[in-house]
Amino acid sequence: MVKSIKLDTLQLGVCYYPEHWSEELWENDFKRMREMNISTIRVGEFAWALFEPEEGVFEFGLFDRALDAARRYGLNVIVGTPTATPPAWLTHRYPEVLNAAADGTLYRHGMRRHYNYNSPKYRELCAIITREMAEHFKSHPAIVGWQLDNEFNCETNVFYAEADHIAFRAWAQRKYGTLDALNAAWGTVVWSQTYTDWGQIYLPRPTVADSPNPHLALDEKRFISDSVIEFARIQADILREVAPNHWITTNGLFGHLDSHALTDELLDFFSYDSYPQFSTIFPSADENPLLDRKWSLNLSAARDISPNFCIMEQQAGPGGWVNRIDMPSPRPGQMRLWTYQSVLHGADLVLYFRWRTATVGTEIYWHGLNDYHNRPNRRVREAEQVGREFAQIGDKIAGTAYQANIAILRDYDNEWDGEFDVWHGPLTARSTNAWFKTLQYRHIPVDYVSLSAVGTDPEKLLRYQVLVYPHAAILSEETAELLKTYVEQGGKVIFGARTGYKNVHGHCRMQPFPGPVAELCGITVDDFTLIKGTVKAPALRWTTTDAGGPESFAESFNDILRVEDNAVEVLAEYASDYYAGSPALTRRKQGSGEAWYYGAAFGDDTVSIILDLLGLDSPVSSWLQAPQQVEVGIRQAADGSERVFLLNYGADSARVEVKGDYSDLLGASIEQETLELPAYGVAILTKSVDSD
Template sequence: MAKSIQMNELTLGVCYYPEHWPEELWEDDFRRMREMNISVIRMAEFAWAMLEPEEGKFDFGFFHRVMDLAHRYGLKVILGTPTATPPAWLTHKYPEVLNANVEGVLYRHGMRRHYNYSSPKYRELCAIIVRKMVDAYKDHPAVIGWQIDNELNCEMNVFYSEADHVAFRAWLQERYATLDKLNKAWGTVFWSQTYTDWEQVYLTRPMVNQSPNPHLALDEKRFISANAISFARIQADLIRELAPHHWITTNGTFGHLDSHELTDELLDFYSYDSYPQFSTIFPSDDENPLADRAWSLNLSNTRSISPNFCVMEQQSGPGGWVDRIEMGTPRPGQIRLWSYQSVLHGTDLLVYFRWRTATMGTEIYWHGINDYHNRPNRRVREVAQVGEEFGKIGALIAGATYQAEVAILQDYDNVWDGELDRWHGPLQWKSVRAWYKQLQYRHIPADLITLRAKTDLDDLAKYKVIVYPHAAIMTDETAELLTKYVEQGGKLIFGARTGYKDMTGQCYMRPFPGPVAELCGITIEDFTLIKGTVGVAELQWEGSSLPAGTKAVGFNEVLSIEGTDVDIVAAYATEYYKGMPALTRRAVGEGKVWYYGAAFSEPVVDALLEEIGLVALAADWVEAPAEVEVGIRSNKGSDYLFLLNYASEPVLLTVKQSTTDLLSGAQLEGSTELPAYGVMVLDITKR
C-alpha cells in the first residue's frame, strides 16, 4: 500500500529562512502569512553552521525563538535536517567527507551537496547533529514533521570519493557473495576484465574513451541509490526513536535514487519540488510542446510514490542563480495555475519556495513570494487568492485521489541502464513524451507507474491501457505478470528494443523480444538504429488517419509473425524492408497486446488511441480545447473536475451538464470562458 500524506484539508505553506533576516521582521512576516491563509513554514534545512558553530558546541536557541513566535501566530513548522550543507569547519577538518569527480578530484567547500554518503566520519557527524536537533525541538508544539536532508542526489548523483569505492565493494560483496558471481554478472571475461581480488574493483574511473563496463555502470547506479537510502536511514531511525509523533518525508525526485524504496522503508510520504518554469530553460523542439504543462508528468511520477503528497517547494516567482538557471517572471495567473496543477495531481500540502527573495548568496535571483523591498506585489496577491480558495475547497479535496484509466509503465533498471545504452535509452524518453503529450491534449488522464518486484496484478488491472515503451531489461517473471494483465482484459503496448536483456544488462541468447515474444506472437527478423545517414522508413497504416509520410522514428525493427492470431496493423512503406510488419496486434484472453518496432511519435500515438478507442474521462461533462488540462480527483463518492488553461489567451469551454465552479461559486452550463492561465474546479458528483 503506497504511503500518502494525511491532511484534513488542502494546506498552504512557505519556505522561511529567518537566519537571512533581521529578527524585527519575523512578527510582521508571520502576521501576513496568516492573512494569506498560510499555516505551515519549512525551515532550518541549511542551518548546520548556526546549530553547531564549532564541533561539539551546539546552539538551538535561535530557532526556538522563531518557533515560539510562529506558534503564537498559529503556524506549524516542518524542520529540515541540515545535512545538505555541512559547515566549513567540518569539511576543513575532515576532507574525507567531500565528494569527488570521476578523476578523484575533490569537490571543495562553498556550494552545497558536496559531501559523499559513504564517509564513516560524515555519517557519524550527521547522526550527532540530527540527534541533538531532534532532541532539542521534538517537544515544541509548533513542529509537525521533518524533512530529511534536502533533495537527495540533486546537483550531483554520482559519487567517486575513496569512501565510495570502499562502500561499493562492500555492497557488491553482499549482493554477489563471490567474485565468480560478480565476474559472471559483469561479463568480465570480455576484454580480460576478470577480477581476482575485491580490492581490484572500483566504481567508474577514467579510462580509454570513457566507456565503462555497462554491467558495472548499471550496478553503480543501483549502489548509489542503496547508499543514499542507507544514509537517509540513519536520520529516519533517529527521528522515529526520539519523535515518533512527528511525520518524516524528504523532497525531490532526482537521478539514481529509488524513491519508491526510500519511501516504503523510511518515510511517511514523499514530497516533490515543482518548478514548471524550468521549461523555459530547456525548451522542447517538439511541435506543440507541453512546456510548463510537462510538470504534470513529473507530478504523476510523484503520485506513483505517494498518491497524496506534499509539494515542499512550489515555484512562486522567477528563478535563477547569479550564473545560471535563468528563468523569466511567471505571467499573471501562472503561479496560481501551477499551484492547482500540483493539487490536481495529488498535492494536499503545498509549500511555496520561498517567502522572500534572498538579498545575498548564489540564489539572489531565485525569487520568492515577496521581493527584496518586502512591499505588496502581484505574486503576493496571487498566493493570497490561492490561500482564500483553499479555505473554500480544502476540506473537500484533501484525501481525494487522481483518476486515470491509462498508465505509462517504467522501471528503475531500464531508466538507469538507458543512461549509458544509446540503443534504448533515448527511445524511452521520446516515447514517454509523445504518449503523455497526446494523452494530455486529448484530455485522457494518465498515471506514470513504476514496475517493482512487489508489483502484482491488482496494481495493473485497474488500468484499461498500459504502455511499456522500451523495456530492454525484461524478466520471465515480468512477462508472466504482463500476460496475466492482458488475459484478464487489459490492453498492453510495447515499443522497439523490448525484452532483449536480463537483469545484469546482458543480452539474452533467444529471439527478440525475449520473454514477451510468445505473448506478442512475433519475433524480430531484422533491425536498425536510425542514426546519421541511416534512412528512416515511412509507415502504411490501413484504416487509420495517420498522416501520409509519417516515419517510424528512432529504431526500426522488422517483425516476423509467429502465429495465425496476430494481426498486422501497420507496415513499413519504404526502405529495404518495405511491406514488412511494423505494428502488430494480438488478442490474448480478454485483452490485446500491440508491438510497435520503433519509438513512438505523436502521430503514431494518435493513431493508436483511435485504434484502441480511448475517450476523455470527463467527456460527458466538458468539451475543452487542447490547451486545457482536464483531470478528476475523487473522494468518498464525490468527484471534482479540474480545468487548467495553460494558454496565454482565454479559451471557450462547453459545460455539458449544470454544475458549480467551487472556486468562484458560479453556476455553469453551456459555453463558458476560461481566462488565460485560468482554473476551475467543478463538482461533478452524481447526486
C-alpha cells in the first residue's frame, strides 16, 4: 500500500508557537497568514511543560484559545505530540528516562531529545500525555492530523541508558533464541568474546581503541531502529483509537531508523524537514559540487517512502543555534527556489519553519519568515508570491508523480554497517554523489530507492531501465535473486567494488567475490587494493570505441577482475600499476538485460562515460536544452500529462531553449523558443492544450 499524502491542491503552511508570543499577536498573525494563502499551521511539539505543568495536572487552555483563533481564520492545524522535550519535573523525578553516553554519563535537562526510547517510565508518561491530548483535541474542527514526537534520532542516534542495555538484551534473545546462535552471528570466537550468560549482553561500551565487535555494532543499529518504531507505536495506537478521523505522520530522515518500516507500520504518510543550506555550508569536496541542489537527493529519499509527502519544516531564512550551525541568509529568490525543489520531488504540503524568529532560546538565529521586529521583509514577500502561485497552479500539481527511469539503490544494512566499516562505507557516499551529480548535470531524473521498499517484487524495479547499486558489501541471496530476475526481464544493473562479500550478519563469505552475484556478472575478484596514501588511482583504458570524454580514474578501491564467462565483455582495463591490463569494468548479458561490474568507486568522469555507453539521455532532450545550473524534473499526472520543472540554482540567469508549443504555469514568456530563467528562478512547463 502506497503511503502518500492525498491533497487536491498544493498547500502552504508554517510552524507556529503560540506559547512563545503574546496572545495579542495571534489574531494579526493568523490574519496575515490567510492573506498569504497559508492554510496550515503546526503547533505543540515542544510544549509538554505547558500541557502538563506538573505530573497528572493537565492544562490545555492556552492551546484551546490558539486553535479557536486559528479556526476563525480557516487554518488547518497539525498537532505534535510533545515527547521530544520532557519537562524538568519529569527528568528530575525520573532520571531513568534520560539517555546516556556510551560511558554511562547521563544527558541532563536543558536541551531536547535527551530521553531514551526504552525507559518503561518514559513510555508510560508519553502514553498518558498522548492520550490526554488526543481526548481533549479529538473533536476540535481545526485539527487535521498529528505529528509523532519531532525528528526521531535527531541530535543523537545512539542510546546507552540502563534501560537500553536491558531492552537490547531482550531484543537479542528474541532475535537469536540461544546464546549459541548469538555467538555464531557475532563471531565471538574471535578474541575470546564468547558469551555464556544473557546478563553479559550489552550494547557497545567503551573499548580499547574504541573498536567494538563489528557484528554487534551492526545489530545495535537494527535494535535502535526497532526501539524507535516500538516507541512511536505507543502514540500511534492511541491516536488511531481516540482520534481516528485525523491522519498521522512524523518528520525526519535521521540515522539508525528504518523510515520505510516506520511509515508502513504506523503512518498515513511520511514528512521531511528540508534545509538545503546544509549542503552549502558542508559542501562535498569534489570539483563543481552541487551545493544546495544536492538536497534533491535527500528529497528523493523522502519520496521513496511517500511518493507525495509533506515538508513539515521548509527553510525560510538563515539558520543557526547560539553555539553551533551558522548558515548565511538565502539570497533573494532562493527560498522560493527551495520550496519548488521540494514540490518537484513530491511535496504537496510545505510548511515554512517558522512564522517568526524566536527572541529567546537556543534557536534565536534560526530565522523564520518574520524577523524579530515583525515588519515586512523579503522572505515574507517571497512566501506571499509562493502562496499566490500555489493558489493559481496547485490543483495542476498535487497528486502528480515524479518520473525517472534510472534509480540508485540503497539499503539500511549497508548504510549502518558502512558507518563502522571503513573498507566499504566511505565508497558509497562517494559513488552516490558522482552518479547523482552527473545525472543532475545531464538533466536525467533519478530515483533513490531503498530495497526495503521493494521487498521481493521485481515489478517494482522493472519500471527502471537502469539500477545502480554501488557498493553492496552486505548482499543476501534473496536480493541477488531479485536482481537476477530484474536483469533477465530486461533491466540493467551496475555494481561497484566490494559487492557481495558479506552476509546479513556482516560475515565475509568463504566464496569468490562478488559472492551471490558472481555468476550473474560472470566475473570474480582476483585481487584487490585500497587506493590511499601513496597508492594512486590508476587511469582507465577503455576498450570500446563508444567510450569518449575526459580521462577517468579508478578511485578509492580497486577490485582486479577475472573473467569467468565467455559472454563477458571487458569495457575498460586498468592502465597502470601491477595490475595494468586487468579488467576494471565488465558487462554480461543475461536474458534480455545486462549486469555490469565496476571494480572501483565511481567518479564523475567514469559515470559520464558509462551513461554514454548505456545510451541514457535526458527525457526532454528532443525539445529542451538547458545549462548545467538548471535542474530538470518531471511530475506526471494520471492522464499522462507532464509538468516539467526547471529550477535555476545559479546566481545568474539561465537561457533555456524550448521547442514546441509549451507554456509556463508560473507565467514566464517563451519567445522565439527561448525562456530566460532569472537567478534562482523557477518555471513549470506544460504542453499547450491545443497542441498535438
